Amino acid sequence: MIRLSRVDLPQETTTLLGKYTKEIAAQATEQARKDKAKNLWAGRRTVRPALLAALTEMAPGHARCMYCGDSEGTDIDHFDPKHRTPLRTFDWLNHLLSCSYCNSGRKGSRFPLDADGAPLLVDPTLLDPLDHLRLVLPLGEYQARTPQGQACIDVFGLNSRPVLVKGRVDAYVTAHGALLHWRHVTDKGQHDKAREIVRVSWDRPLVDVIVAMFHQSEHAAAEALFAGEEDVLTLLRDPELREGFLSRA
Known part of the structure; x- marks a missing residue:
C-alpha cells in the first residue's frame, strides 16, 4: 500500500452522488436506509464510469488495486461498508479502487475497529501506509508498525498470499x-x-x-x-x- 491523492470528480457526478445520498437519508428507518442504499448502488450505471475513471487515475501503478497493489483494480470498494454506514454509499471520500479478490475474497464485510470505534484498516487517501507498515525488501513481507498495519496484513492477506x-x-x-x-x-x-x-x-x-x-x-x-x-x-x-x-x- 502507498499514499494516494484523491482527485476531483466532474461536477455532474458530484451532483448525482449528493442526490442519491439525500434519497437514502430521507428513509424513515436505518433498515430502510440500508435497503435504499443497496438498491441505488445496484443501479449505479450513471455514476460508475466516472467513479472508476477517477479512481483509476489515483491508483498505484497502472490501474492497480489500492490494497494489494498487484492485481487490476476492477471494483469500487466502500472503505466503510455500505451495510454499516448506508449514508456513505455515495460518498466519494469513501470509495477506493480494489481488485475483486481484495474486495470480495478478503475484505467483504470485514471492517475491524479499535476500542474507541475508529477504523483499523488504513485508507491510503487519508493516511500514509508507511506510518503503519514496513516492507522487508529482501523477503517481500510486511511488518506491522501499528495495530492498523496489522489489520491490513490480516484482512488483505498481504503476507499470506x-x-x-x-x-x-x-x-x-x-x-x-x-x-x-x-x-x-x-x-x-x-x-x-x-x-x-x-x-x-x-x-x-x-x-x-x-x-x-x-x-x-x-x-x-x-x-x-x-x-x-x-x-x-x-x-x-x-x-x-x-x-x-x-x-x-
Whole structure:
C-alpha cells in the first residue's frame, strides 16, 4: 500500500452522488436506509464510469488495486461498508479502487475497529501506509508498525498470499535493475530514455516496493536495512536519481 491523492470528480457526478445520498437519508428507518442504499448502488450505471475513471487515475501503478497493489483494480470498494454506514454509499471520500479478490475474497464485510470505534484498516487517501507498515525488501513481507498495519496484513492477506510475496521480491530485483539502467542512460545523456524508465517503473504492479526502497534509504538505520546491498543504497541516495524518480511519484 502507498499514499494516494484523491482527485476531483466532474461536477455532474458530484451532483448525482449528493442526490442519491439525500434519497437514502430521507428513509424513515436505518433498515430502510440500508435497503435504499443497496438498491441505488445496484443501479449505479450513471455514476460508475466516472467513479472508476477517477479512481483509476489515483491508483498505484497502472490501474492497480489500492490494497494489494498487484492485481487490476476492477471494483469500487466502500472503505466503510455500505451495510454499516448506508449514508456513505455515495460518498466519494469513501470509495477506493480494489481488485475483486481484495474486495470480495478478503475484505467483504470485514471492517475491524479499535476500542474507541475508529477504523483499523488504513485508507491510503487519508493516511500514509508507511506510518503503519514496513516492507522487508529482501523477503517481500510486511511488518506491522501499528495495530492498523496489522489489520491490513490480516484482512488483505498481504503476507499470506505467495503471489504477493514473490512478486515483491521480484519487483525489488527489477527496481534495482531500473535504477542501474537509469543511471547508465542518464550518464550517456539519453534523457528521453531515462524518463521512459521512470514512467515504466511507476506504471508496474507492486510500486509499494520502489516507494519503500526510497523511503528506507533515508532511514537512520538505512545501512542496516540494506546490509549486503550497499550498491542499491548508493543509487537510492543519488540526488539526481532521486529527483528523476520521485518527481514522478
